[in-house]
Amino acid sequence: MKSSERILVALSGGVDSAVAALVLKEAGHDVEAAYMKNWINEDEIIGDCPWEQDIVDARAVADHLGIPFRVVNLMEEYRERVVAYLLDGYQRGQTPNPDVMCNRDIKFGVFAQWARDHDFDAVATGHYAQRTRLDDGTFALIEGADPNKDQTYFLALLQQEQLAAARFPIGHLAKPELRRLAAAAGLPNAAKKDSQGICFIGQVKMADFLREYVPDDPGPIVRATDDKILGQHHGLHFFTLGQRKGIGVPSNTDGEAYVVVGKRASDRALLVAFDGPTAPGLHTTAAKIHSLRWNTSAPPTTSTALEGKVRYRDPRVALTFTPDPTDPTAATVQFETPQRGLASGQILALYDGPRLLGGGVYL
Numbered sequence: 001m002k003s004s005e006r007i008l009v010a011l012s013g014g015v016d017s018a019v020a021a022l023v024l025k026e027a028g029h030d031v032e033a034a035y036m037k038n039w040i041n042e043d044e045i046i047g048d049c050p051w052e053q054d055i056v057d058a059r060a061v062a063d064h065l066g067i068p069f070r071v072v073n074l075m076e077e078y079r080e081r082v083v084a085y086l087l088d089g090y091q092r093g094q095t096p097n098p099d100v101m102c103n104r105d106i107k108f109g110v111f112a113q114w115a116r117d118h119d120f121d122a123v124a125t126g127h128y129a130q131r132t133r134l135d136d137g138t139f140a141l142i143e144g145a146d147p148n149k150d151q152t153y154f155l156a157l158l159q160q161e162q163l164a165a166a167r168f169p170i171g172h173l174a175k176p177e178l179r180r181l182a183a184a185a186g187l188p189n190a191a192k193k194d195s196q197g198i199c200f201i202g203q204v205k206m207a208d209f210l211r212e213y214v215p216d217d218p219g220p221i222v223r224a225t226d227d228k229i230l231g232q233h234h235g236l237h238f239f240t241l242g243q244r245k246g247i248g249v250p251s252n253t254d255g256e257a258y259v260v261v262g263k264r265a266s267d268r269a270l271l272v273a274f275d276g277p278t279a280p281g282l283h284t285t286a287a288k289i290h291s292l293r294w295n296t297s298a299p300p301t302t303s304t305a306l307e308g309k310v311r312y313r314d315p316r317v318a319l320t321f322t323p324d325p326t327d328p329t330a331a332t333v334q335f336e337t338p339q340r341g342l343a344s345g346q347i348l349a350l351y352d353g354p355r356l357l358g359g360g361v362y363l
């Protein structure tokens with residue numbers, strides 16, 4: 001790495017990417033900033049999107065740091081790559097992860113290409129992840145130093161070329177320390193609340209988004225244990241395996257709550273059962289994975305003991321990874337302990353200790 005690089009910081013208006021820009025600037029890099037604009041922000045079909053305020057905040061941070069700022073319009077690419085994937089997944093009854101795909105295809109895809117085209121050496125974000133150079137000159141991605149904030153899960157599908165041109169300047173920081181740095185530097189958004197949820201919908205709830213874009217497709221709510229019809233739902237796409245909230249069927253008198261345990265395509269039935277270790281279909285020890293991508297140059301070629309995060313914020317769990325001998329993008333994983341609610345379309349991130357190796361999608 002050159003001692004001083006020309007780096008484009010993806011500035012969201014939030015405090016994490018603001019401190020990312022600050023850290024790089026203080027390290028002597030030639031730093032510029034860009035806000036990515038996505039289509040949903042522009043359409044403003046649903047609710048109150050904070051994107052205009054985010055741009056104001058991002059610009060104020062850039063001004064404060066004295067770095068150039070622009071808005072990069074990626075609405076078309078976003079619609080094609082992330083929103084289409086999201087809607088298609090939900091329509092097929094799956095649980096897609098737009099954040100992971102946004103990172104793979106937009107931030108470290110078209111946005112990174114935009115940066116290359118404009119002579120930047122790298123793109124930096126405010127993700128809590130640590131990138132280190134290995135002896136062979138390749139890069140490894142290690143969990144963020146703050147265990148409560150680690151975001152490597154969302155970077156599970158990045159490949160080595162993407163890591164090579166990525167920078168994560170805040171990965172070594174704990175959030176309280178980052179806030180202190182932001183305040184000490186007088187960053188105008190030092191006390192701004194953390195954003196929640198997926199990168200393009202902002203504060204909009206996924207259910208509201210789906211109501212707008214996916215037609216209702218009603219069917220029965222059926223108890224899996226005895227096939228009793230308990231009610232009606234508006235569409236299977238509103239539900240995910242393991243979901244308890246918003247099913248619309250009351251608990252029984254013992255206070256046992258219903259949980260989604262499956263979807264039956266033939267009659268569009270939402271299958272539910274009382275939540276617990278014996279709920280049929282809720283817990284699994286084995287899963288098939290497809291669309292695997294690795295950031296390591298040596299992905300496992302035989303059955304290998306690894307760890308995995310089955311969802312963001314879950315701890316790493318032990319598993320045996322067995323590659324499909326005929327398809328390098330497919331595998332089977334066997335978990336040491338049963339895992340709850342592994343929905344088709346969700347992402348499995350694969351780790352060797354704190355090092356993220358890659359990830360794939362549940363079949």
Ligand SMILES: Nc1ncnc2c1ncn2[C@@H]1O[C@H](COP(=O)(O)OP(=O)(O)OP(=O)(O)O)[C@@H](O)[C@H]1O
Binds near residue numbers: 010013014034125
């Ligand atoms: N609209 C956007 N424009 C530019 N960069 C963005 C945008 N949305 C997200 N990012 C980048 O991706 C990183 C992770 O995004 P995420 O939505 O998880 O935000 P976050 O962790 O709350 O960070 P921040 O505090 O910077 O918003 C951000 O730190 C930022 O670098």
